[in-house]
Structure formats: C-alpha cells, structure tokens
C-alpha cells in the first residue's frame with residue numbers, strides 16, 4: 001500500500017535536506033520554499049512548467065537538487081563581495097518553472113535573480129511567483145537568452161543546453177571583468193568541456209551531493225579568458 005505524501009512530511013524532508021546541506025535557512029525561507037512548491041504544483045497543470053508531477057519527486061529532483069547548489073553560490077557571492085562587488089546580479093537561463101533561479105532568490109536574498117525563458121507562460125509564472133512570495137529580488141524575463149545584453153555577474157543554468165551553447169548564447173549578458181558561468185550538470189561532461197570555445201576556461205568542477213537523491217551531480221564553473 002502506498003502512503004500519501006503529506007505537506008508535513010514534505011516540509012520535514014525539506015528541513016532535513018537543508019540541515020544536511022548546512023544552509024541555515026530560517027523558518028520563513030522554508031515556508032517560502034514550500035509555498036513555491038505549492039505554486040509549481042498548482043500552475044504546472046495549467047502552464048506545463050515541468051514534466052515532474054509527483055510532489056515527492058518535485059521535492060527531491062527540483063527543490064533539494066537546486067538547494068545543493070546554494071552553498072557554492074553563496075561562497076562565490078562572498079568572493080565577489082570581498083573584491084568589492086556587492087549587489088550581485090544573477091541570470092538563470094532556461095529557468096522553466098524557476099529552477100534553480102527561484103530557489104536561489106529565496107536562499108540568497110542579497111542576490112538579484114532574473115529567470116529568463118523563451119516561453120512566455122514560464123516567464124509569467126516567475127513574475128507571478130515573485131508577487132505571490134513577495135520576492136523583490138526575483139524577476140521573470142521573457143526572451144531568448146541570445147538577445148540579452150544587460151550585464152550579470154553570474155549566469156546559471158540547469159538542464160538547459162550543452163556547455164558550448166550555454167556560454168556562447170549567454171556571453172553578451174556576462175560582465176566582462178569578473179563574470180562567471182555556473183552550470184549544473186549530472187555526470188562530469190567531459191566532451192562538452194573539451195568542446196568549449198578556446199576563450200572560455202573551466203576554473204572549478206565541484207561535486208554536489210543532493211539529500212535523498214542517489215545521482216551524480218556537479219557544477220562546472222567557467223569564466224572568459
């Protein structure tokens with residue numbers, strides 16, 4: 001017999017995952033993440049935001065998976081602050097239902113997060129989530145990333161495109177002096193790294209552990225050279 005997954009059990013799982021990642025989230029942030037999960041579930045039926053429909057799977061494959069990238073992001077934001085770059089702007093490319101962009105906006109309120117997607121209803125959903133969750137540091141942008149030229153300090157993606165396409169299509173939106181790309185990947189993408197343009201270098205490959213998910217995950221950090 002399968003047990004129904006309750007909101008309480010999902011919240012407990014989120015708490016445990018956040019603790020395992022040592023995120024130090026407040027109760028208000030946990031509530032925002034749960035509220036985002038509820039919005040994703042509700043509007044997925046209308047907007048087709050993600051192929052993941054099961055709330056339990058949304059928790060592990062979307063929320064906890066995105067949360068695993070928060071400590072590396074915070075570390076890089078601290079490095080930027082140490083160099084005098086405050087008011088960090090992050091662009092999440094091909095954000096879909098807001099992953100990882102919305103999770104980043106909730107966990108890093110000091111970072112201004114724009115989620116770009118070529119599908120209008122997905123960008124509209126992000127705008128709607130920003131209003132519903134009262135996240136002033138979150139914006140939905142309806143555009144192809146190739147058309148963006150306003151500069152961002154960090155450009156992220158998850159399940160978007162190959163590394164060469166990701167950096168080529170988003171390059172005009174990266175701050176030239178200190179901008180970096182943060183690509184969330186599964187297995188170490190050896191072939192994609194080899195195919196990167198010669199003027200882009202990988203400066204760090206970071207293995208991630210996702211609480212409750214037995215899968216390979218890593219972040220490929222890149223910068224222009």
Ligand SMILES: C[S@@+](CC[C@H](N)C(=O)[O-])C[C@H]1O[C@@H](n2cnc3c(N)ncnc32)[C@H](O)[C@@H]1O
Pocket residue numbers: 050093094095096097098099100116117118119122143144145146157158159160169
């Ligand atoms: C597989 S989904 C990934 C969504 C989300 N990042 C996640 O991890 O669940 C890829 C998204 O990229 C968007 N996309 C594809 N090409 C794009 C482009 N050139 N500019 C912006 N978004 C694009 C698609 O509309 C889609 O929502």
